[in-house]
Amino acid sequence: MTSGTKPIRIVRGRGGEVEVDGPLDAFAGQILRRAGFRFEPVLRGTWVRLPFDLGRAWENEHASWAAEMLTGARYPVHLDPDLRPASPATPAQPPAVTAGPPPRPHAHRRP
Numbered sequence: 343m344t345s346g347t348k349p350i351r352i353v354r355g356r357g358g359e360v361e362v363d364g365p366l367d368a369f370a371g372q373i374l375r376r377a378g379f380r381f382e383p384v385l386r387g388t389w390v391r392l393p394f395d396l397g398r399a400w401e402n403e404h405a406s407w408a409a410e411m412l413t414g415a416r417y418p419v420h421l422d423p424d425l426r427p428a429s430p431a432t433p434a435q436p437p438a439v440t441a442g443p444p445p446r447p448h449a450h451r452r453p
Contacts, residue, residue: 349418352405354425355391360401362390362408370417377408402427 350364362374371381374390382389392401402425409421 347418349420350412351420351422352409352425353420353422354401359394360392360405360425364420366390369415370412373411373415374408377411378404379408399427401425 348364350362350366350370352360352362355361362379366374371390375381379390379392382391392404405425406421406427409419409425412419
């Protein structure tokens with residue numbers, strides 16, 4: 343891809359659907375299909391979108407996954423900030439363990 347190429351845009355549309363806009367070649371289409379996007383024929387071409395009503399978290403996860411794969415394949419990508427997954431909560435730290443005294447050697451008994 344050249345630096346002057348328009349980015350592939352993954353956005354949330356007016357109706358709340360997640361859709362893709364921009365220059366797509368066959369390989370980019372395969373990546374988007376792998377991420378769960380559907381290709382629907384319409385009068386003016388093809389509408390590339392995620393399935394409806396699977397929840398915002400699912401949509402955000404799949405949209406950001408698609409953006410990561412496209413970026414890894416060196417496509418310029420614009421991901422709508424609304425589609426970024428919520429940052430995971432900081433994992434709880436286990437309580438600190440203090441060092442105890444060393445184990446005592448076992449006394450060996452002689453018969």
